[in-house]
Amino acid sequence: MIRIHSHGNSSVMQFETHALAEPQKGEVLLQQTAIGVNYIDTYHRSGLYPLAMPSGLGVEACGVVEALGEGVTEFKLGDRVAYAGGAVGAYASYRLMPADKLVLVPAKISDEIAAGTLLRGMTAQYLLKRTFRVHVGQVILFHAAAGGVGQIACQWARELGAIVIGTVGSDEKAAIASQYCDHVINYKTSNFVERVREITAGKGVAVVYDGVGADTFEGSLDCLAPRGMMVSFGNASGPVPAFEPAILAQKGSLFFTRPTLGHYTLTRAELVATAADYFHAVSRGFVKPVIGQSYALKDAAKAHQDLALRNTQGSTLLRV
Ligand SMILES: NC(=O)c1ccc[n+]([C@@H]2O[C@H](COP(=O)([O-])OP(=O)(O)OC[C@H]3O[C@@H](n4cnc5c(N)ncnc54)[C@H](OP(=O)(O)O)[C@@H]3O)[C@@H](O)[C@H]2O)c1
Incomplete structure (x- = not known):
């Protein structure tokens, strides 16, 4: 996983190995298959949005359900799920996540599109349809x-x-x-x-x-x-x-x-509906998200540099 021990430029990002914990009540263990890189990750790293140290980075990924904590009934082993938002720590090959932050990924949506664009897609959804309704x-x-x-x-x-x-x-x-x-x-x-x-x-x-x-x-x-x-x-x-x-x-x-996405996905129903509307837009083909660039997880610092230098287009992905 990628962690930081202090805020700063991309050189503070370190690739570390940590033991896996068991999922607790309400949690799911994910084997992540692809991870999204968002501009907010650079604010978390730099300290514009401060974090307690040490900290992981990243708020978006897609993965497969590996283990279920007590009381999780909405998902089963092997489900393909994604998340966008919530606590930082997505830059990792495995991750424990609260089940209520996950959404099922429809068969028509690839892991890369789910991981790399769910956060941006849900953002577009609320901006265009709820913050100001475009006519x-x-x-x-x-x-x-x-x-x-x-x-x-x-x-x-x-x-x-x-x-x-x-x-x-x-x-x-x-x-x-x-x-x-x-x-x-x-x-x-x-x-x-x-x-x-x-x-x-x-x-x-x-x-x-x-x-x-x-x-x-x-x-x-x-x-x-x-x-x-x-x-x-x-x-x-x-x-x-x-x-x-x-x-x-x-x-x-x-x-x-x-506005921020978190306030437009406050309830489970809002989160599921916002993700479903975005996945529907992609499945129907009127939104064609582009993964403009991808990097190995250990090269996440390079992704941050390219974002800050305005060298990217479309969405950015880390490969696990
Ligand atoms: N509030 C929310 O809920 C929410 C959710 C998601 C994202 N966001 C925000 O939405 C924005 C876009 O996010 P994104 O992840 O999709 O990033 P992005 O648009 O892929 O990258 C940022 C772009 O901003 C432009 N830019 C203008 N001045 C810049 C500067 N001084 N330094 C760097 N970039 C500059 C660049 O495009 P040009 O080269 O074309 O100028 C750059 O490619 C970010 O501000 C992000 O924080 C907000």
């Missing part, structure tokens, strides 16, 4: 459209009938995003606020989904139509600085929210 014909702006969440969410928003403007940080990523966005803006080479105003004939967009954070926050507010919704769901470029609520009035009586 047919609405113009929306999604930042980092070639990233893990971005690829899934933009494809899904298109299926919901939205007109999707996606931003990206390179021409290579622009070529990828243009396959599923109506308009693509390279925000490194052009002013995305001006481009959004041009595309919308000055009206602005109904909603901005912003996982980039510090670098795009102000510009995102300037892209919104009056009474538009700013959904700040991540900090890839650093956290959004503190701001005066009055700015929301000045820029058009805007709404602002800072």
Whole structure:
């Protein structure tokens, strides 16, 4: 497994061997087959989201049920299951998990897609359908459209009938995003606020989904139509600085929210329904998630470096 003994850059990540424990009441022992790497793992490692030390890393994986703790009735030995969220520690070949955090993986979904994209897929689900309900014909702006969440969410928003403007940080990523966005803006080479105003004939967009954070926050507010919704769901470029609520009035009586997946999967029913909706979208083929890069578990540090350097596209996986 990968553990850290202090916060820091990717050099703090160590590959260690530990004895396996027996599953306790309500727990399941998983033999993991593939592990997802998410941007939040870098916040846990760096200390932006502090952890008690020493700590594992990772919040998402797919695996096979190896042993059942007392009282677990929803799963049986050999079931293929996945999880996304909860306590850290997914960067491991075996893991004990509370059974109520697991979902069954449908036969049509590969281990790689389940492990590498369930968290991003469930995030796209709640962002587009529950944080702000995207409607047919609405113009929306999604930042980092070639990233893990971005690829899934933009494809899904298109299926919901939205007109999707996606931003990206390179021409290579622009070529990828243009396959599923109506308009693509390279925000490194052009002013995305001006481009959004041009595309919308000055009206602005109904909603901005912003996982980039510090670098795009102000510009995102300037892209919104009056009474538009700013959904700040991540900090890839650093956290959004503190701001005066009055700015929301000045820029058009805007709404602002800072959601997290955990609050949209609070109950077992919400978790199962959110995962099922995502798996359905993939099975039906209108969301085609891409594993852009994969690494051996022991090379997890390299995955973190590539994420921070913006060298990745789509989702990122660790092979067990
Ligand atoms: N709130 C939630 O429930 C939730 C759940 C999942 C993920 N998230 C957030 O969603 C965002 C996307 O997550 P992801 O795992 O799918 O990552 P990702 O989009 O695959 O990677 C992050 C992307 O952000 C862009 N970016 C812009 N400025 C950056 C900078 N200074 N440093 C690094 N990247 C920068 C890069 O794309 P370009 O090169 O195209 O700019 C980069 O590829 C993250 O902020 C994550 O924390 C939030």
